Amino acid sequence: MLDSLITISIVGLIVGFIFSMPIAGPISILVTSNALKGRIKYCNLATLGASFADLVYVFAAVYGLTKFYTAYQPFIPYILLVGTFFLIYLGYKISKTKVDLEHIDDKNKVLGKVKKERNGFWTGFLLNFLNPTLFLGWLSSSFIIISVVAALGFNTGGLDKSVDNSFQTINKKGDDTALRNKTLSYLHIDSTKFKKKESVSTQQFPKYFPLILSACYAFFLSLGSIIWFFYLAFLLNKNRHRININTVNSIIRILGLVLCIFGLFLGYKAITMLI
Secondary structure (H helix, E strand, C coil): CHHHHHHHHHHHHHHHHHHCCCCCCHHHHHHHHHHCCCCHHHHHHHHHHHHHHHHHHHHHHHCCCHHHHHHHHHHHHHHHHHHHHHHHHHHHHHHHCCCCHHHCCCHHHHHHHHHHHCCHHHHHHHHHHCCCHHHHHHHHHHHHHHHHHHHCCCCCCCHHHHHHHHHHHHHHHHHHCCHHHHCCHHHCCCHHHCCCCHHHHCCCCCCCHHHHHHHHHHHHHHHHHHHHHHHHHHHHHHHHHHCCHHHHHHHHHHHHHHHHHHHHHHHHHHHHHHC
């Protein structure tokens, strides 16, 4: 039991850290743009909020809560539409801000900044929570990673079977409905490519163990994501004075526009689902 918990914890930590690195995601854009403004506390709170949403989606995916997905699947287009307006609004606000590095820490701005920092957690949480495709994304990525780890002979405590069952259940639903054409293409992965060593996975574990294992994986994955974004915010905030002020404002403006484009993409996905 202990070796499987250690394995899953390490795998979750590494996956969360590495999968958070791409800077094209909404949270990456939010953290980058605000770190360049010197709002390190806002970045950290936004990271915590986003990671909490990830924790919920990851736990639901790896624990096999396919009923969770089935329940909200009909509402996904409408959730995406709400997310579209939220991203466009957020992107617009980011693109319209201008940074004055020389006066960024003026005392007369402190109170206003403190009030805005408190919104960071909920902004980060909503940014990820209003993107239901994260459930499918974490399910597919966890399916691949955990299956590979099990195939290499590491003890996953049977979590590889749980993820595989969830994956196959949703894929089967896609055969009977229009789900296959409405979800992301990475769901169409041939699970037979990942052969597991049954001698490791067939051990007897307590009935509650999958719950503990799933929670452990979700927690450490979220922790890995937090570590990366904390480091990214710290690095950008520390070196922002070395960048020309006009360049900083240009980067922030571009990141805001990219966030708007990402919002429009979600809106497009929502419309195609409804049609």
